[in-house]
Amino acid sequence: MRKLVLIVIDGLTPTALERGIESGTCPTISQLAAAGQLGRAISAFPSLTPVCLTSIATGALPGIHHIPHLVWFDREQGRVVEYGSSFAAARRSGALRWWRDTIYAMNAEHLSPEAVTVFEALEDEGLRAAGINVTCYRGRQRHSPLVPGVARPVLGPSRFFFYGLFESCDTGTSSTAVFKRASGSVDGYAETAGRWLVTRDDFDFLFYYLSDNDYISHAFGPEGTDEGLRRADRSIATIVEAAGGIDSFLERYDVLLCSDHGQMPVREGVRLERCFDDLSLAGRHALRRAQIALTASNRAAMVYRLAGCPLESPELALRLEGDPSVEVVCYRDGADAVALRKGAELRFAPAGKGWRTSGEERVLDQPDARERLWSALANPNAGEILISAAPEVEFTDIAGRHHAVGGSHGSLERGDSEVPMLAVGIERLPASIAEVAPTVLRHFGIEPPSYSTVPPLAV
Numbered sequence: 001m002r003k004l005v006l007i008v009i010d011g012l013t014p015t016a017l018e019r020g021i022e023s024g025t026c027p028t029i030s031q032l033a034a035a036g037q038l039g040r041a042i043s044a045f046p047s048l049t050p051v052c053l054t055s056i057a058t059g060a061l062p063g064i065h066h067i068p069h070l071v072w073f074d075r076e077q078g079r080v081v082e083y084g085s086s087f088a089a090a091r092r093s094g095a096l097r098w099w100r101d102t103i104y105a106m107n108a109e110h111l112s113p114e115a116v117t118v119f120e121a122l123e124d125e126g127l128r129a130a131g132i133n134v135t136c137y138r139g140r141q142r143h144s145p146l147v148p149g150v151a152r153p154v155l156g157p158s159r160f161f162f163y164g165l166f167e168s169c170d171t172g173t174s175s176t177a178v179f180k181r182a183s184g185s186v187d188g189y190a191e192t193a194g195r196w197l198v199t200r201d202d203f204d205f206l207f208y209y210l211s212d213n214d215y216i217s218h219a220f221g222p223e224g225t226d227e228g229l230r231r232a233d234r235s236i237a238t239i240v241e242a243a244g245g246i247d248s249f250l251e252r253y254d255v256l257l258c259s260d261h262g263q264m265p266v267r268e269g270v271r272l273e274r275c276f277d278d279l280s281l282a283g284r285h286a287l288r289r290a291q292i293a294l295t296a297s298n299r300a301a302m303v304y305r306l307a308g309c310p311l312e313s314p315e316l317a318l319r320l321e322g323d324p325s326v327e328v329v330c331y332r333d334g335a336d337a338v339a340l341r342k343g344a345e346l347r348f349a350p351a352g353k354g355w356r357t358s359g360e361e362r363v364l365d366q367p368d369a370r371e372r373l374w375s376a377l378a379n380p381n382a383g384e385i386l387i388s389a390a391p392e393v394e395f396t397d398i399a400g401r402h403h404a405v406g407g408s409h410g411s412l413e414r415g416d417s418e419v420p421m422l423a424v425g426i427e428r429l430p431a432s433i434a435e436v437a438p439t440v441l442r443h444f445g446i447e448p449p450s451y452s453t454v455p456p457l458a459v
Contacts, residue, residue: 254425269402302383
């Protein structure tokens with residue numbers, strides 16, 4: 001049984017990777033591609049990092065794993081949960097709450113117990129799992145923070161390195177890396193931990209998450225991310241060299257490499273609140289008088305109907321569908337989901353292994369749109385109404401921040417939703433990010449959770 005390294009480069013588009021291979025920007029990834037197979041796969045919806053990394057780590061879409069967005073409204077607690085749309089949004093939502101939600105509660109409280117992380121599944125079978133910086137980290141081993149009182153102990157994989165806050169071993173990393181991100185220090189932290197693990201061959205499975213590319217793409221757009229790809233390639237080269245070079249690395253490990261989502265250029269930041277100026281919004285008014293909660297960030301948003309809202313979901317959806325910043329609006333109507341787009345409607349619901357539909361099919365011509373929307377609507381933490389942004393538009397977050405004129409993601413559109421998928425030593429390329437975890441488990445001879453829809457390989 002061969003060991004496996006899963007590399008996730010945040011926000012890397014297939015076009016950027018293919019361009020980098022052709023131009024020589026990423027020589028180490030080029031060596032991996034030459035030794036394996038390269039293709040494309042589809043992300044989750046919303047195509048935002050907390051949702052997508054959780055889908056990669058669990059093999060589940062949001063209807064199963066329950067992480068709905070970068071920002072969402074907790075109906076039970078009557079408050080906004082903010083995972084970090086921007087530093088200003090984190091401060092606006094309450095810095096201590098943001099810290100607790102992102103570092104602790106996302107895994108300990110918000111992540112569904114029905115979803116099984118790849119770390120849990122592997123270590124339940126006696127294998128050694130390692131995770132570096134991945135936000136969906138739930139495992140079986142208790143880890144205390146390096147600085148007591150900064151955070152609660154958490155459950156993670158036995159080999160666990162999380163931005164210098166939690167470390168299962170002292171690798172000499174910098175605990176301040178996250179505060180110097182513009183210099184590439186976050187991926188630099190990952191390199192140090194990765195080198196330490198590979199030098200000691202101290203894992204059976206390694207989830208190696210590199211986030212700096214997404215930071216650069218937000219600033220300069222997906223066409224300006226050559227530097228982000230170079231940084232990621234250097235980080236991968238670090239662990240390859242720790243094994244003694246590419247030949248020795250591939251003698252020891254099989255590899256899966258992908259991103260969590262794509263990115264598209266954005267030219268305009270839009271306050272989606274403008275569609276509801278006559279209603280009381282949570283956050284703008286006291287909660288007891290609020291009629292709706294709107295959670296928006298990047299290129300996706302949700303609307304929650306609160307007690308006393310005078311409008312039903314179809315009426316709220318029609319307001320949004322008429323706004324030029326919106327491409328698709330979707331909500332549940334009984335047994336069906338209803339999607340609206342530019343005056344057209346499509347109703348759909350699962351039927352056997354396919355879909356029962358009525359209306360105009362062109363409403364949902366994005367990749368895997370019905371499956372992704374259906375699961376997103378089934379998430380108990382999601383709003384009643386889901387919104388996917390129009391091209392070149394980003395919805396401002398609760399602090400009014402946006403990435404115009406850079407890059408963003410979150411929508412159903414192919415540019416936000418398509419990711420590269422590279423495999424060495426893996427027979428079948430995953431067709432979606434939700435197929436990554438089942439592929440990893442089957443690689444080790446472990447049957448995936450019952451919610452997995454990935455068929456086994458023919459014997």
